[in-house]
Amino acid sequence: xxxxxxxxxxxxxxxxxxVMVGLVAARLFRAHRQDRREQARKRLLPAxxxxxxxxxxxxxxxxxxxxPMSTTVDLxxxxxxxxxxxxxxxxxxxxxxxxxxxxxxxxxxxGDKTRRIHAVEALPFFPGSDTLAAFQRALKDRSxxxxxxxxxxxxxxxxTMPLSDLLDELRVGDLAxxxxxxxFRRLPSDRSDELRTILTSRDTPSIVQAAAIExxxxxxxxxxxxxxAASVADGEPEVSAAAIHAIGELAHPAxxxxxxxxxxxxxxxxxxxxxAAAARIGLDTASRQLSELLEDDEWLVRYAASKALxxxxxxxxxxLAEVARNGKPRSQRTAALLLAEEGYEA
Amino acid sequence: xxxxxxxTTGSATIIAWxxxxxxxxxxxVYLLQLVLAALALSRRPxxxxxxxxxxxxxxxxxxxxxxxxxxxxxxxxxxxVRSLLSLEYPAYEVIVVNDGxxxxxxxxxxEAYQLQLVTRPYEEALSHAPIRGIYASQFSNRLFVxxxxxGGKADAQNAGINVSRAPLFCVIDADSILEPDxxxxxxxxxxxxxxxxxxxxxxxxxANGSEVSGGRVSNVRLPRKLLPLLQIVEYLRAFxxxxxxxxxxxxxxxxxxxxxxxxxxxAVEVGGFTKGSMGEDLDFVVKLHRHMRDNRRDYRIExxxxxxxxxxxxxxxxxxxxxxxxxxxxxxxxxxxxRSMLFNPRYGRIGFLGFGHILLVDVIGPVIEVLGxxxxxxxxxxxxxxxxxxxxxxxxxFTYGVFISVMSLILEEAELRRFPRARDLVILTLxxxxxxxxxxxxxxxxxxxxxxxxxxxxxxxxxxTRKGFAKQAK
Numbered sequence: 011x012x013x014x015x016x017x018x019x020x021x022x023x024x025x026x027x028x029v030m031v032g033l034v035a036a037r038l039f040r041a042h043r044q045d046r047r048e049q050a051r052k053r054l055l056p057a058x059x060x061x062x063x064x065x066x067x068x069x070x071x072x073x074x075x076x077x078p079m080s081t082t083v084d085l086x087x088x089x090x091x092x093x094x095x096x097x098x099x100x101x102x103x104x105x106x107x108x109x110x111x112x113x114x115x116x117x118x119x120x121g122d123k124t125r126r127i128h129a130v131e132a133l134p135f136f137p138g139s140d141t142l143a144a145f146q147r148a149l150k151d152r153s154x155x156x157x158x159x160x161x162x163x164x165x166x167x168x169x170t171m172p173l174s175d176l177l178d179e180l181r182v183g184d185l186a187x188x189x190x191x192x193x194f195r196r197l198p199s200d201r202s203d204e205l206r207t208i209l210t211s212r213d214t215p216s217i218v219q220a221a222a223i224e225x226x227x228x229x230x231x232x233x234x235x236x237x238x239a240a241s242v243a244d245g246e247p248e249v250s251a252a253a254i255h256a257i258g259e260l261a262h263p264a265x266x267x268x269x270x271x272x273x274x275x276x277x278x279x280x281x282x283x284x285x286a287a288a289a290r291i292g293l294d295t296a297s298r299q300l301s302e303l304l305e306d307d308e309w310l311v312r313y314a315a316s317k318a319l320x321x322x323x324x325x326x327x328x329x330l331a332e333v334a335r336n337g338k339p340r341s342q343r344t345a346a347l348l349l350a351e352e353g354y355e356a
Numbered sequence: 357x358x359x360x361x362x363x364t365t366g367s368a369t370i371i372a373w374x375x376x377x378x379x380x381x382x383x384x385v386y387l388l389q390l391v392l393a394a395l396a397l398s399r400r401p402x403x404x405x406x407x408x409x410x411x412x413x414x415x416x417x418x419x420x421x422x423x424x425x426x427x428x429x430x431x432x433x434x435x436x437v438r439s440l441l442s443l444e445y446p447a448y449e450v451i452v453v454n455d456g457x458x459x460x461x462x463x464x465x466x467e468a469y470q471l472q473l474v475t476r477p478y479e480e481a482l483s484h485a486p487i488r489g490i491y492a493s494q495f496s497n498r499l500f501v502x503x504x505x506x507g508g509k510a511d512a513q514n515a516g517i518n519v520s521r522a523p524l525f526c527v528i529d530a531d532s533i534l535e536p537d538x539x540x541x542x543x544x545x546x547x548x549x550x551x552x553x554x555x556x557x558x559x560x561x562x563a564n565g566s567e568v569s570g571g572r573v574s575n576v577r578l579p580r581k582l583l584p585l586l587q588i589v590e591y592l593r594a595f596x597x598x599x600x601x602x603x604x605x606x607x608x609x610x611x612x613x614x615x616x617x618x619x620x621x622x623a624v625e626v627g628g629f630t631k632g633s634m635g636e637d638l639d640f641v642v643k644l645h646r647h648m649r650d651n652r653r654d655y656r657i658e659x660x661x662x663x664x665x666x667x668x669x670x671x672x673x674x675x676x677x678x679x680x681x682x683x684x685x686x687x688x689x690x691x692x693x694x695r696s697m698l699f700n701p702r703y704g705r706i707g708f709l710g711f712g713h714i715l716l717v718d719v720i721g722p723v724i725e726v727l728g729x730x731x732x733x734x735x736x737x738x739x740x741x742x743x744x745x746x747x748x749x750x751x752x753x754f755t756y757g758v759f760i761s762v763m764s765l766i767l768e769e770a771e772l773r774r775f776p777r778a779r780d781l782v783i784l785t786l787x788x789x790x791x792x793x794x795x796x797x798x799x800x801x802x803x804x805x806x807x808x809x810x811x812x813x814x815x816x817x818x819x820x821t822r823k824g825f826a827k828q829a830k
Contacts, residue, residue, distance in 0.1 A: 012744055012745060012748055015748035015749065015751070015752050016748050016751065018752055018755075019748070019751040019755040019756075020755075022752075022755040022756055022758070022759040023755045023758070023759075025759060026755070026758050026759045026762040026763075026789075029762050029766060030765075030785040030788075033765060033766065033769050033781060033785065034778060034781055034782055034785070036769070037778045037781050038778050041778055091407060128408065131408055131411070131412070154548065159412075183548075183549070186548070186549055186550070186552075187547060187548045187549070188416040188418075188547045188548075188550050189412070189413075189416055189547060189548070191415070191416050192415055192416055195415070217550075217551065309478075309479035309480075310479070310521075313477055313479075313521075316477070344477065347475060347477035350475035351474070351475045351476055351477055
């Protein structure tokens, strides 16, 4: 046992020492590599600046050939993020010639997760069939971040892959992410039918339905109102709340009946969204119901109702002022506080 | 020496084996943590650049209210708030809660941010000491200051939660500085798994020695003083390694009160932070676990190492000792308050692993370690333990301590690498050795002191003297 104790101590001490030396050596190596990258970056930066001024492709490509591709990729992404219009297009062309797109495509399936996700998120700068094919491959990636970025890239890049097939490719966990909203928002308006189909399908999980509604809600397409109204009636509370919010975003009077019904929903989130939507639509006729919501058990509903009354304009504010003077204690307090917050005397 | 009664030798042997068994169990826990932490790092989400993060999350990130309790924080509060107002996050508000400070905390804020009294309706969901007034800034529509009567940190946090309107709130100490992209990084689990995620913790780092300007840590340097330097290694081992590990198996028991992001609805359901608690952050997370498990809800409490919050560590033995004694009291208080969860199958891994860990490391750990230091030489003096074994055991205890500390440096190097110079790493590795000789023992002494205070019913927080970020690195 004594021997074992000493051997264990020696082993632990040796491992510790090796780790310490290894860590320092690795850090020195990394620092050296970073230094070289910094030097290369300093050499290449003027070439980027000059190209944005004179557009001389040959000179630019000559400079690019003298530095490692990783330096060109890093600087390329920084510049592409900053530039717009013709300059952006011209830079994309020359960088494609320099092999940046090809490098990013090869990185999609090569290297660690960080490298893969960066490549997938940068590739939309270089649209084309090769990029779309790379996104298709990335849909099979082990990382959810990579898969979702690839799906967004595919949709934004004009892929004709049906949305339902795309969602089938994603895994269950991916479909719980709020990034789905981003994915749906990037869908071109001429493909909104696919989102409608997803929304009406009974197989679609409620969180995906809510994301689809959220994305469609900012489209300004009034023809969606019946679909949203149906979602309010049939959906889970989170779907109904998203649908009411979307109706409010559209702010079309045709949504009034649905909003008025939702003001008496059993779910507090739906009631709160309905109060806000009533104000957006300018639903003066809902003043009485809104004033009743000032007695709601949920504070957020009470606040949303008071805010909605205030935002309805003169009529709503007079209702609010009246409640602040003569209402029940809870309503009175809610109304008075809201008026005070907005700088009005009760 | 050899004429002692046989029962003395027998008792001594039993005690010795109990101490050794506990030591071995602790060793196993540390090894398990190391393996789990390494596993967590290998499967962690990719670390993205801030610009990519913004593109990825800005249109889907939920609004967040930053709740900043401040008590006698005149030194740091203006600088801290400045850093909070310049965070890279699409929708957030900062709610500073002045908890009846006796110094000029409120005046400093009024002066720096041109505060004016406003009316702000809020939900009285949690109880707290009366609010004297709510102020809004003329400079920034993101900033609100709640001035209330003193009620303690938990009380101030509850007031902040009440006043907040966002679905998520982030608690942060007023003596801390968040990195600009910390919130955007911390919100990642709430975006990717919005239904199940109820809390997320980030990394707490020590800013002593670093340069702070414009509310940001502009030049990261190691502290020149030994005490904060040793605390850096300790934070890496105890916080980075342990939290990575427990988060990996969804058994994280602590999201630091210095920087934690929570879903407001569940926070209100559990009654907010427990007033008067010495370890209000530990207490709060345990309450969340209990609540979610009692209601059979699927949930996640996560730790992500990338979002970094910088804080000022105590530089004197007195202040550090008081802090550690308080932490110990907090652990004991939570352990005994929720003792029914210990090894209770209803709470699954939280009852077995989470509470088992608190029992082993926080409740009996300090006693066992100190007993070990006392008993081993005593046994040798009594002739029960041969000198060869005494030396071998001592060597093993210290080399194992050094091993764990050094291994935790790998996590720092692999994950965060916040100290830019190679020389810093050399100093840190030396500190990892040094902390096992003196500092660790001192820590145990402070923890025992905390136990004693807990047994006597002590509830004071003790004075926490700060130097202030403005004076760092001078």
